[in-house]
Amino acid sequence: MDYLKQDSKWEADQLKSYDVVRSIHKKPNYYFTNIQVKEDKEHYRIYRQKTPNGKKELFLELGASDQDGPFYVGNPMHSPTGKFLAYFTGPNLRETTTRVACAEKVKGLCEDKGHTADVIEGRPAFDITWSHDDRGFFYTQLGRPRGKQASSNASAYHGAPLYYHRLGTQQSQDQLISLPPEAEGWISSVDISSDGNWLMLSLRGDSTTSLWVAPMNQNSKGVPQKPSFRKLANMGEGNYSYIATHGSRLYFIVNESRPRSKVVAYDMNAPNDGLVDVAIARDGHEISSAYAIARNHILVKYIQGSVSTLAIYEMGTNKHVRDIKLPLGSVKNIWTRPDDGEVFFSHDSMLNPQTIYHYDFASNATSTISEAKLPGFDASAFEVRQVSVAGKNGASFPMFIAARKGIQLDGSHPTLISTVSISGTWYTPWFSNLGGAFMKHFRGIYVLTHVDYVPPGDSGADKKNGQHQFVQNIDNIKSASAYLAQHNYTKPALLTVHGANAEATAVAAAVNQAPNQFGCALIEKGIMDLSRLPRDDRDFTLQQPFGNPAKKDDFGLMLKYSPLQNIDDNRTYPAMLFITNTEPFHNVPWHSYKMVAQLQHKLPNNPRPLMLREMGDPDKDSFSGWRARRTAARADMLSFVATSLGLKQNA
Template sequence: MPDITYPETRRDPIVEDHFGEQIADPYRWLEADVRTAPEVADWVARENAVTEDYLAGLPQRAHFAGRVRAFMEYERFGLPVKAGPNYFYTRNSGLQNQSQLFVRKGLSGEPRLLIDPNGWALDGATALDAWEPSEKGRHLLYSVQDGGSDWRILRVLDVKTGVPMADEIRWAKFTRLAWVGEEGFLYSRFPAPDQGAAFQSLNYNQAVYFHRLGTPQDQDELVYATPDHPDYGHAAEVTQDGRLAIITSHVGTDARYEVHVVDLAKRKRDGWKAWPLVTGFADDWKLVEGAGRRLWFVTNKDAPRYRLVSIDLDAAVPEWNEVVAQREDILERAGIVGDQLVLNYMRDAASHAEIIGLDGSPGRTLTLSGIGTASGFRGRPGDPETFYAFTSFNCPSAIYRMNIATGASEPFAQPSLCYDPEAYLVEQRFYTSKDGTRVPMFIVRSRAVAKAGKPVPTLLYGYGGFDVALTPGFSATRMAWLEAGGAFALANLRGGGEYGREWHDAGRRANKQNVFDDFIAAGEFLIGQGIAKKDGLAIQGGSNGGLLVGAVVNQRPDLFAAAVAQVGVMDMLRFDRFTAGRYWVDDYGYPDREADFRVLRAYSPYHNIRDGVAYPAILVTTADTDDRVVPGHSFKYAAALQAADLGGKPHIIRIETRAGHGSGKPTDKVIEEGADILSFIAQWTALTVPKDENGRSEK
């Protein structure tokens, strides 16, 4: 490949004192919003020109673009939701930029198209996000996401006619959709931001409102707010029988909540009076369901791996009763369907499910098809059925309908594939981290590669933060990598939620280095076990995982041949100054507190680039509408990489337009990004792809 000439990037003489240390920040000007700052927009255009020229010249790119497209071209369905006589579900015929929403009357009814987002924008970047039918299925509330932003517009559809209603809600973000009968709904929103500040300003003063159908937004009723605590966030749910509204409040990203209850049956007398059920922001509380004035929750109070509890609000002295005690496995969620409880457990980052009585009496285990992830199990008391999805690394999501009385499952929608899933081997292994901790890892290869027993180019993925568990799931991009002869590994690092509260605590704040040590040990394990080539290991991560990639590249640049850091948090001294960044102090700590600063300074990717040391090839990716992790993080990091002497490998940045942190991305953009990433890491891990009769990479 030809040498790269990076665009010239201005350096400003900004130096600040942080607890006695003088820290330079020459690229702070790149924090400005690309949509309103011409000099940043010019820099983005020049960087993209260099990157696009480089990626277009990669010999493997055409092959991977074709194969990612082929692996995405299958009919896929979302989980059905039943409301009244209607079943609602999403469907994508294969390569549609956005999935459509259908309704059918009864399971055997004729599907009817309700919403087609593909006509909302010429570039396909306006997406149908969340949606929720009203109790009787007469109305559909849905949220619209434009250009990948976290902001949502809420709208309502008349299901019978398919005609949109006039109702429209603006400035909703991080909201649930909760119907109150057929008269209206609860939602969460922030005050309208100042002009030009929507994509960068900090988010404060979230509140819950009630919108009555047929009225303008400025007449919405304030349901719950905490003006004395503008940093609190709030979300509302309504029990399936419509009796109670549950308002869950949070401070940061930690699963530590307060819970308030509104008795909707007494609303005419008491208004939106909310009384406290759980106070103190100490534990996680996940509403399972309510029947009358009895509630069920999954909680980690006195149970770091979670248990199921219930409370009768009509009791003389309401008390929490344990329904299912803590077990070795993590209780992820639960649901009430018919007259039984469906419990969704996680063991070593893989799913299994169990059906028991409402009183906790033993039931039966739901058999799943190997190592994978089960989700769904939504329903309500009295329902005869529930739906769930099952997916793994080698198979896309299939939807099943389960008879709740017998436990028998039957396919509702199964994908027709262009490959044989059995040709790919999914394994789980355990390795030892630096401090002796045992860490799980999934390894996926074709059976032919595994049988050959030779090391191959390997892509290692990780996250390790915010109590998020990485579980098996399908990716067309990964399948194209596996088909070409590469291996894929996913490491379940500390900081995630794979083993409950203790696993999370072991990888955050002062313990964050454990996450990096776990990831580095995963790479060494793959090479040591003869799975990855010594000079053929690539790493990838997004968001908190982008931070992970940036940190470990600084710490062990010799270990990796290539690195892909996507929408990463790269400046750990200023992350809390933009949009939702203030929430992340739960995992990262406070940059303005000295003890936390010392930890953050030690691993911040932007501040620890090692000039004069050979680095792997690095592809940084971000998007202009990312208002979760603002693109300035990646802009500054890429500029610092390009200014340093890091050897001859490329250090480039790919900046998507009309895209955000990831959700809502149209299929065309997913294919293009996948092809760029795979061809980049293939180039630097020496993965060869099939050739046509003229010796060119196949398209």
């Protein structure tokens, strides 16, 4: 097993060795590309170039490997003209300093590739927002207002106060932005309209989110001392994300990345009309995000059947213009400008962790800018197909199957199922180091299945028979494994099922109910004794997938599928490896210990191993330490599968 572990460790480690493109921003003089350096989470290089495929010139390096100790790098933000780049760094998130770098010589401020004298001490609550004229930026900062301004404005701030910093001035001179007395809640986002005429704030209260706007006088120096804010709308517990301005209309996406999200418009010249729908979920699509492009168009990212799709609409008429063709996978990030027809987007799939595409609106052409290079993994030798699996309750859920091209469906292929339980727009197929190493190392099939998939518009609850959603998740795991065997991708003796957190609990429950459907199970940080879940309402995040044991109806149902209480000592179990660590949040380590002890006690003669693997204490301040532990755990998981199922390397 040692040689398998070493080979598996090398495979898993190799598939992590690639640079990640974090952003591409087009500005008047340059394209800026922010690259996260492989093997170092907090090491970034920002390059600039004259054309998308032109020669790269290093502009700024953040968090270099010679930095002593841990290092935190915030999200760099370019000014509208691209002359300035603001970023914040520090030893950790709580101790950061904001600086401004220059992309050209600016008289009285800085040299090209140099820094201005501006320094903002303290942690910003979220990204900064540049004013339209490049003169300065807005930022929020955790803490109380400073100095004389605090006494007269303190009532306006329940969270982080909002400041405006003008370039070339001291932090002590920053302007505290006053909010009206009726503005309740804390600031959750700050935006400047694409035409520079409006300052927009989203305020989040205990049970509602409100949207406020104030006019900006671009001819004045700085911003109004007391901006005249007015409330545009209340959104209950939802949220707003600003897209762009076209004429007198402000465009927003409501409930971004949530079910029933939509694109809406507000006409500043017709306030009585309120928010008017522009694009809504259609034909099984859910809206994930939206962006303004080509002066008067909106690019909408949809999720359809757990796959990303892109559609373009015309502002004003709301007419659907066209769709952008994409390979099967997930669009993670989109970078564009409201007045430009060039779009860059990052695309992930089960075969490649990142491909950067360039789309030109005028020619309707898509081209590849860059592709992550994975040593020893030839993605062109594999293919991904999407299938629909019928669940026990009649509802179908999507499953993605990655395998070598041209394989014979004869039931002879080792197969690894990873169960995913992230509802709605968040779930799309992505590259997995574990799955990639399994496919390459053992010539296996890798499968992603969405066990709690809920079609758009469906509540997800089976109200006809009172079935809990989590029971459906267990049934769907069994349905997925049955599908793969029935269609001759594999057979139970060669099938491994993997789940983490809540999905790990579902996997353990599925193995209890149908141990003959699996050859091996990998169970990461699951809760095994549901009767011992915390009963305090404050622990709702742990209770949410399963129920609250303090409630009689929930408790009775939870006992029926709680893994610890339902081990069947009259059946043979597959090989099982439980992975845990000593971090109590969300996984409660003793659950795995107790489950393995009970399995070994009740099944002393089980012919297949029932084992525990502890990852140790997570070092929160060391990414390299966490990465090394994670890689070692992945190697042990692959070695356990190979040994338990009798798999041969590159067979």
